[in-house]
Amino acid sequence: MTDLFLAYESLFAFVGINGLLALSVYATLCCGQLSLANAGFMAIGAYTGALITLRAPGVPFIAALAASALAPALIAVPLGLPVLRLRGVFLAIATVGFGEVVRLFFVNWDYTNGALGLVAIPQRTHLWTIALALALALYVLGRLRGSRTGYALEAIREDETAARTMGIYTTGHKLAMLVLGAALAGLAGGLEAHHTFMVAPGGFAFGRVVDMLVQAVVGGTAAFYGPVVGAAFLTVLPEVLREAGARLGLAPGPFRLFLNGAILLAVILYLPNGLVSLPARFRRRARGMA
C-alpha cells in the first residue's frame, strides 16, 4: 500500500491541485456565472508565490502561499465590479480576455524571464499541504450549503432578477464568489509552482481554464464536492488507460484530449448533473424495477 502510494505521489498531488482549480471554477458557477478568468488568477498566484520564495528566501512557505491566494483575490475586485454586470456568454468572453491579458503580461515581463518563466523554484509543496488546502476549500464551500448565503447564491443562479427583487444583494454575492474563486485558483497556482519547480506563461493559456471547467462539469456542479470528483476522475483516467491507448497506436497527448472531449460531451448530453448524480440515478432505477 505504501509502495503504491509513493509510486503515485505525483499523481495524487495533481489530483489535489486540479481539484482546487475545479472548485475555483465552481465557486462562480454555483451562482450561475460562467467566469473563465481562473487561468489568469492561477498565473498571478503562481508567479507571486514563486517570486517571494526565490527573491525573499527567508519568508516561510505558508506566507508565500497566503500571498498566492491574496494577490489574485485583490485583483478580482476591480475586475469583477465592471465585468459582473455582464451576463452569460458576455461574462465568459470578457473573462477569457482577462486571462489572456494576464498571460501576455507575463510573456512580455522581463523580470520573470518572459516566455521562459521562472525555474529552479524550491520544492516546498508536500502532499499533505495540498490535501490540507483542498480540505479547507471543501469545508468553506460545504458550509455555504444550507446557509443564508448558500440560499442567496442558489436564488441568483435560478433567476437573478427575481433574487434582486427579493432583496438579495446580487452584486455583492457574485463578487464575493469571484474573489473566492480567484483565491482558490491562486492558491493552486502557488502549490503547483512549488511542486513542479517552475512557472511559465505557457501553462496558463486558454486550454488550462477549459480543463478546469471540464473537470467541474464532468464531476457535477450541483454538489460542492462534484468538481473534486471530476478532477480526480479526469486526472487518473488517462493514466489508467494509457496502456490501452498505446495499444491502439494513439499518442498520450491526443488520447488524453480525446478522452476529455468525449467524456465532457457524454456528460453534458446524458448526465447534466455530472458523475456525482450517478448513485441517485441508479437508486431511482433500482426502485423503479422493484
Next chain:
Amino acid sequence: MGQQALNGVFVGSIYALFAVGYTLVFGVLDILNLAHAAVFTLAAFIALALVDAHLPLWLALPLAVAAAGLIGIVLERLAFRPLRGRADSNISGLISSLAMATVFEAIALQIFGPDISRFPQGTFPDRMIRIGGASASLLQLCIVGTSVVLMAVLTLLLARTRLGRQIRAVAESPRAARILGVNVDRAIAMAFFLSSALGGAAGVLFGLAFNSISPDVGRSVELKGLAVIILGGMGSVPGAVVAGFALGLIEVFTVAHLGSSFRDAVSFAVLFLVLIARPRGLFGRAAAREA
C-alpha cells in the same frame, strides 16, 4: 502608411471571414460555438492533405471548404441539437461545443502531429504586385479577393434567398418560424453548414498566407474572432465584416507604433473596452433583458 494599411486589410479580411461564421451561429442560436476555431484548423489540414495528394489548389480549396461545412453539420447534430429546449442551453451549448473542439483538436493532433506542417513549395505562384506606393503579393490579393467574394455571397444569400429568409426568421424567433412553416432544424443545420464552411475557408486562407499549420493554429484566431464579434455586435454579419477589417488595421498600426509585443494585447483591450462601454457593439441590437 499605405503599406501598413494594405497589410491591415489583408489580415483583417481573414479575421472578418472567420468572424462572420462565428457571429452567424450566435445570431441564430444565441450560442457561442467554441468549436468554430477547431473547424478552421481542420479545414486547413484537409486542404493541405489534398494538395499533398497532388490535387490542384483551385480544386483543393472548395473541397476543403465543403468538408468544413459538413463538419459543421456533424457538430450541430452531435453537440447542439440534443440540447435544444433545455433551460440552460446557452451555457451547456458553450460547454458541449468546447467538448467537440477538444475532440477535433485531438483528431488533428493524432493525424498530423504536433509540429508545424507546410504547403509544398510552389503551391501558389510567388509574385509581387505594386499598388501605388505599397507592394503586396499576388497571394495576399487573392486572399482578400476570395474573402470579400465569400462574404458578399453570404450577405446576398441571407438577404435574398428563401434559405436566408428562413435562417433570419429562426434567428428572430424559432417558435414563430415554426408556426409559419419553416423547418427549424433544417434551417439551423444549414446555418451551421454556412458558418463552418466560411470558418473553414478562413482556415485554408490563413494556412496559405502564413504557410504554417499546427493543431493549435485556431487558438489565436479564436480569441481574436471573439474580439471581432463583440466589436461588431453579437449576431450581426455586417458588424463582423467591419469589425474584422478594423481589428486587422488596429493590429497592424499597433505593431508599427508600439511594437510587436502589443499585437495580441490590443485585441483584448478592444474586447474589454467594448464589453464595458457598449456591450452591444457597433451594429448589435440593444440587448433584450433576460427575464
